[in-house]
Amino acid sequence: MVKDYLKWLWKVIRKPQEYQSLKKYMLFRELNPFELSLVNACLHNREYRAGEVLFEDGHPLEALFFIVSGELQVSGKLNPQGSAILKKHQFIGVIDLFGNNKRSGSATALTDLNVLALTESDFQDLISKNKRLGNKLLKACCEFLGCYLQDIGSGQ
Amino acid sequence: MNWTKIVFIVIILATIVLGFIFYRPVFSYLIASLVFAYILDPLVTSLEYRGVPRWVSVLMVYAVIAGLLALFTTRMVPMLINQGNNLMALFQYSDKPVSEQVLALPFVRSVFEFLQNVDKQVPSLGFSAKFVHLIETGNQLLGELPKLLVDNYQTILSMISFVITVPVFSFFILKDKQTLRKGMLSLVPNRFFELAVILQNKIDETVGRFLRAILLEVISVSIMTSVALTIVGVPYAVLIGITAGVANIIPYIGPWLGAALAVLTVLITGKPLSMMIYAALAMYLVQVLDNNFVYPVVVGKTIKMHPLIVLVTVLAGGWFGGIIWMLISVPLVYIVYSLVRELYINLKQFRLI
Numbered sequence: 001m002v003k004d005y006l007k008w009l010w011k012v013i014r015k016p017q018e019y020q021s022l023k024k025y026m027l028f029r030e031l032n033p034f035e036l037s038l039v040n041a042c043l044h045n046r047e048y049r050a051g052e053v054l055f056e057d058g059h060p061l062e063a064l065f066f067i068v069s070g071e072l073q074v075s076g077k078l079n080p081q082g083s084a085i086l087k088k089h090q091f092i093g094v095i096d097l098f099g100n101n102k103r104s105g106s107a108t109a110l111t112d113l114n115v116l117a118l119t120e121s122d123f124q125d126l127i128s129k130n131k132r133l134g135n136k137l138l139k140a141c142c143e144f145l146g147c148y149l150q151d152i153g154s155g156q
Numbered sequence: 157m158n159w160t161k162i163v164f165i166v167i168i169l170a171t172i173v174l175g176f177i178f179y180r181p182v183f184s185y186l187i188a189s190l191v192f193a194y195i196l197d198p199l200v201t202s203l204e205y206r207g208v209p210r211w212v213s214v215l216m217v218y219a220v221i222a223g224l225l226a227l228f229t230t231r232m233v234p235m236l237i238n239q240g241n242n243l244m245a246l247f248q249y250s251d252k253p254v255s256e257q258v259l260a261l262p263f264v265r266s267v268f269e270f271l272q273n274v275d276k277q278v279p280s281l282g283f284s285a286k287f288v289h290l291i292e293t294g295n296q297l298l299g300e301l302p303k304l305l306v307d308n309y310q311t312i313l314s315m316i317s318f319v320i321t322v323p324v325f326s327f328f329i330l331k332d333k334q335t336l337r338k339g340m341l342s343l344v345p346n347r348f349f350e351l352a353v354i355l356q357n358k359i360d361e362t363v364g365r366f367l368r369a370i371l372l373e374v375i376s377v378s379i380m381t382s383v384a385l386t387i388v389g390v391p392y393a394v395l396i397g398i399t400a401g402v403a404n405i406i407p408y409i410g411p412w413l414g415a416a417l418a419v420l421t422v423l424i425t426g427k428p429l430s431m432m433i434y435a436a437l438a439m440y441l442v443q444v445l446d447n448n449f450v451y452p453v454v455v456g457k458t459i460k461m462h463p464l465i466v467l468v469t470v471l472a473g474g475w476f477g478g479i480i481w482m483l484i485s486v487p488l489v490y491i492v493y494s495l496v497r498e499l500y501i502n503l504k505q506f507r508l509i
Contacts, residue, residue, distance in 0.1 A: 004209070041334065044341055044349075052346060060505050062350040119353045129205055 004038060024089040025066050026144055030136045038133065042122035046115050054107040054115075061101045063117040064093035070113035076105015085110065094141055095148065097123070185318060189325030193333075194364040195371055196221075200330050214330045218323065236395055264291075264423075351506050358498045363491055370405055370487060376450045377401040377442065381414060384438035390418055391425050400439070404446070405483050406470055408463045415439040461490060 019036035022028045028039060043066070048054060054065060057076055065072075067090050075083035078095055086092060096104050097120060127134035179186075196217050203213035271283040329336065337356060344352040378401030385393035400414025418435040461469075466486055473485025503509045 044338060046346060046349065048346055054346075055350065056507070058505075059507075060350065060354060060502065062353045117349065121353070121357050 005034065007037070025091055027066075027091060027094070027137065027140045030140060031133065035130070035133045035136070038130065039118070039126065042126060043116040043118055046117050048109040048113040048115065050109055050111050050113075052109045052113075054109065055103050056106045057103055059103045061093060061096045061103055061120065063119050064091060064097065064123065065107070066091040066116040066118065068114040068116055070115075071110040072107055072113060072115075073110050074105055074107045076103075078104050094144055098141070098145070185321050185325060188318070188322045189329055191367055192322055192326040193329040194360075194367050196326070196330060197333070197360075197364060198368070210333075211331045214327055218327070232394065236398070348508075351502055351508070354502050355495075355499060359495060362494050362498070366487065366491060366494075373404060373446070373450065374401045377404045377414075377446055380442045380445060380450075381418075381439065384442050385418060385435060388434045388438045389427075389431060390422055390435050390438075391427070392421055396421060400442075402483065406466070406486055407461065408466050409470055411439070411443050461486070461493075465489075 019033060019040050022036045022039060023031070028036060031039065044063075045068075046065075048070075054072065055061075067086055067088055069088055072086045072090075072092065073083055074086060074092060092107060096102065101120070123137075127137055196214075199217045200210065200213045203216060204210050208216065268284060268287060271287050275281060275284050341349065341352055341356070378398045380397075381400045382394045382397030385396055390396065396414070396418050399417055400411075403410040403413040403417075406413075415436055418439055419432050422429075422432045422435050469485045469489050470482050473481035473483075476485070500509075
């Protein structure tokens, strides 16, 4: 932990806004710069070409995807309209994460896409290793699920 | 497929092959370091969970292990060396010829007398002379042990470098676990990304748990056997206990090896034959305790391999690389089997096959 703090301090001195872009995602909105640095250490940067499939309906779920740039089309039973387009600073996978760990829909890159992947095991590790961070992440997940249910209720 | 892509793939493959050739001598070091790292990882991770930096956690675990090893070396090793020397001395040092000394042992004596009787009936067979010759040859081989050590000093030196290098490699594997995992995943194509994550986690879980279980099993069987044989009064109980513990890695066959060693020691040392039965019973009791209490708790589920497959694997391991491979072949085959099964299940789930 001391090493993580020193690493974070060094980064802050060199680049004060290093991880601030992560705060644009609803899930990480409440995290402080140090917690953001811990999350950042677990993220995998992935590039997809337009038309490339991220995952298909029924696949096992192992990663949450956070869109950095580009557009992503999601289709499946969880979308009231049948499909939805996700853009920069949106993410996908949280609802299935708390379900049966299987994908309930498919996702395809509409344009060239850059995403940050957070694996389920790393997500669990972050929650169990850092209680404060875990509380914040779980609270954000609840808020996200609440918003999603409200959206469904209002037929959006 | 365009030419650029083909040239790129060829370059990558050539690099992999050259890398393989270049690093081939240290592969055994890397594998041993991985095994060591897998065994220690839960301890390091649990310290990390308590807020200790990972590199400090690794050093702390190393310090504890070094302390335990020092304790073991000061307390147990002299006793083991003493027991080993006594066992060797039984065959090597005496004023009498070795064959005479060995023939004085009760069990060997009875076998020799039986063979002499056979010779009386059919003198042309010459069984008793052949028996004496066999004992002399066995002793000659044992007597050459120190010479073997001198002749193989290079092997011994490489073994020492192995023992020193492995903890250093393991330190970096443990310290940079996350970075190494991320690095490996970055090489995986998008299509297989989630599959690779699942497999990485499964490998971590299966291999790590299995190796740690084997280590705990070896320790527990060694302790139980040593205690049981000491109670019965079998000489060299600790030496036999540790050997039986290590042999126990091989399912079905290992326990028999341990029991055979205990019984043989009773015979060689000229103890009463009733002790042979007690020793066998003690070994049986250890196996009952191990199979019903230790193994289910430590390993969780037993290695479900058919005895015939185990036997074939052990024999193949022996042919392939001697005693060490006989010991590691069954766990290795089981781990490979588990991983192939996981791969198959996940390939099906991801509809890749």
